[in-house]
Amino acid sequence: MRGWYTLAALLIPTALSAQIMPPEDWSHLQDLHLSIVPRTAEEAARIAAVTAPPTDFSAPRAFEENGGGAATVRARAMADAFSLPSANLSFEEELQFRVGNGLFRRVWVSAPASTLASDGLGPLFNARSCQRCHLKDGRGHPPEGPDDSAVSMFLRVSIPVTEAETPDLEALETYIAGTHHTAPDPVYGAQLQDFSLPGHAPEYRLSVRYEPLELRLSGGEVASLRQPVYEAADLGYGPLAEGAMLSPRVAPQMIGLGLLEAIPTADILAYADPEDADGDGISGRPNVVWSAEFGAPMLGRFGLKAGEATVRAQSAAAFAGDMGMSTPLHPEGWGECTAAQTLCREQVDGGDPEHGGLEIDQTGLDLVAFYSRNLAVPARRNVDDPQVLHGREVFYQTGCAACHRANYVTHRLQDGGAQSFQLIWPYSDLLLHDMGEGLADHRPEGRATGREWRTPPLWGIGLTQTVSGHSYFLHDGRARSLLEAVLWHGGEAESQRDAVITMAPEDRAALIAFLESL
Template sequence: MPTAPSRPWRARPTPLLVAALVAAIPPLVAGAETAPPWAGLEDVHLDIIPRTAEERARVGAVTAPPKDFAAPWPYEENPGGAQTVRARGTADAFSQPAANLTFRQELDFKVGNGMFRRVWVSAPASTIASDGLGPLYNARSCQRCHLKDGRGHPPEGPEDDAVSMFLRISIPAPIPDEGDLAAMEHYIAGTHATAPDPVYGTQLQDFSLPGHAAEYRLDLRHEEIEVPLSGGEMAVLRRPAYAAADPGYGPLHPDAMLSPRVAPQMIGMGLLEAIPAADILAWADPEDGDGDGISGIPQIVWSDVHDRPMLGRFGHKAGNPTVLEQTASAFAGDIGISNPVYPAGSGDCTDRQIACIAALDGGDAEQGGVEIDAVGLDLVAFYSRTLAVPARRDVADRQVLRGREVFFATGCTSCHRPTYVTHRLAGDDPASFQLIWPYTDLLLHDMGEGLADNRPEGRADGREWRTAPLWGVGLTETVSGHSYFLHDGRARSLLEAVLWHGGEAQAARDAVVEMAPEDRAALIRYLESL
């Protein structure tokens, strides 16, 4: 049988190498010369019980590089550890509670699910529980974008709206002057300085309440690109071009930078949040010190909840550090719902959108002056954290096993890191001390010009993206009714997604193009089993 190009499993850095890497990074907060390097990257949002020496040894053994590819490995059938549930062959496959929830936690999950599905209406309404929508928004509920907790998709024709997709917007900004203490307070060293569009804010909303103009209409066009593959096969990619048509509040800023975003799947978020920051940082190699062409860097963002720099984990460019903040920012930006983290009643409206700012909002004194209070926000965040990861399928199938060997040998695991063990957490936290298989390093990587949005975000430049987790990827069509992938849904299949990889992934992508067709088919079959 033909073999895939040889590429070793990426060696895990030793503790001494980690210490050297950390020491080489300048202080995160500019002007904080006395702050230790990487200050603020502790897992401050988790109640952590330090691992014992015995536990560290067990973790090292269970996450060690594999040697035998002839049979399934222990535990890989359960990618979410004890949170894993049976894989359903229905659209509800991503909507199950984690298998290890207590009875009380399952009740919280169900209430959070109800709030995740809640359809918001404009204020004033007959109940304070559901009013406050907009005035500008992208969707009326979390569920409208993350349908069945799965992936969104780009519009599929003139009759299909872009409810699960929008454009982020920002403009370049100067790095703050060190003498401006207020501006420097939250500036993180190495960050690409940007600012919201002075009129349109941080994202473009394509829906609005009566009496308000929507901000734009998404104009999407495609150019087809043929990619010859080995064995006489051919793939056809679609190169998208995006424009903000019919701007409702005048022209965009001349330097406006736009970036499309499709809603990602929701499973396993609490487990990703519980991965030790040190384990993620250990995988970083900013200067490509090992010479393998992979130089992932950590995203560092300011946490509005913890008031300090933290490791970014969530979003296509890892722009949020915690599930709570990801949830709060989505309520504010996508639906226009104020909350304790982002309390503005007008959502993403700017001072130049006078009618939007002046509109009646749903903030009520009984809810602390916001439209969803801390209790409600926590419940939605808990629901998001505890959506179960479905079990793997066909782990013993010969073609799947061959595809797994190809995946490792081709170098895909240099970014799509297979395994972690989460923190041991106090209490009955369901994410505590789980062996998980998310297939991501949660770092930023240069993905080449083909996928570049040319819009920096935090420490990510216009070509860098966070490695997307792969667990559940094979159930996308079952859950979402489509097989669109990548940050903007341009890829219509897993093979197309692979072929869009460039930059640091160029060598792996080229290996897929050139490998024997049966190995390429096995690789895709393996991905479909995840």
């Protein structure tokens, strides 16, 4: 299936479309994780043509149905719709995917254990496996009642750093201009864990209650929203530090991550507009993060605030924070235990001398990363339905595509691979945007403020109910439908939200039908 189509067969070369020139120098940011074949001028012209916004809404665009390019798989009405390998993997690569899937699904146990390949969990953790947070490789959800656990949701925590406590930033190689300086809680670290091994207290219990909000829409419709209020209840190690900032996080869906990783950094930065130079009210900003993996600053792409640069780094951070497992990027056997949690740090870990004293060695981490990169994007449904086509027009006319940028062409990679030179449709610019006070967590992360979030990709969003058994959206699952998710938009997206509130009901219904087709 590789080479299923080529860009040369798409549209004739045209002049490059006008793009915003960022005022900040980002020329030092490179795609260090990829072996790239540079684009020719002819390729760049063809790419500009096929990624230009549509002008005709009477029919689907060429290849629009295949959101993941040649890696796209047929959409299936089953819970495993997000768990399929990229369609253009070789036989050997599909075997590698299956082995990675085994590690992703593995239920880890405490050390020491007779199953040396599966021990090392904790001592503090949020889940016993990757799959238990990313259920069926889909979205997690908030607790649905007092007896429901928060296994696919947790609270991040940090405290502000005063000017007197700020180190000599100019002397730090990891200093990134514009970073908001915070520190982990001195006792609880950067993430609260609600499970623990015997003999250790869990750090907390996630408590959430909702305050109802009603919003009147055009045509006499009324939307019932819910405003969440979170609490870190039953703290196991004393109170949080003064000024502690909490941020709820629901596990996101996993599809298409390798394709997002293969988008050229320059293509993402070309749409950054921190000062709103074009006056459209949209001020997308990149989150630039320090990569311990490559020893250099890189563009953040992954995580709800774009706090990680690569799929491997995101996977390693999840092993450490969610399960207390050591990897080459986070070699501490105690995971997230702080120096104040002495009993936790003294617990025997599952480090294997044959694997460098790690619980997940480089081979294991690479297998999980390969699996995560190659979870396939399902094909869109109903792309030629008249209501869906009208909804796509509403999507563009309302300005939704200013942040949810439809398509890209990935890098041509020297070693080929499933992500090489694909026309993809993620509907995200992967940039940070101020989403208003309603969605603010008031907790900075890197360069992201407490009101900013990365634009989430929309591909596959219409299959959420099928895969995950629920329809909860946004970073904390507060929205119970796609319409509720839209109505929570504020800040830079306030005018788009207001347009949805006041538009004709049939236009609003068409917009939702378009989103459900993605």
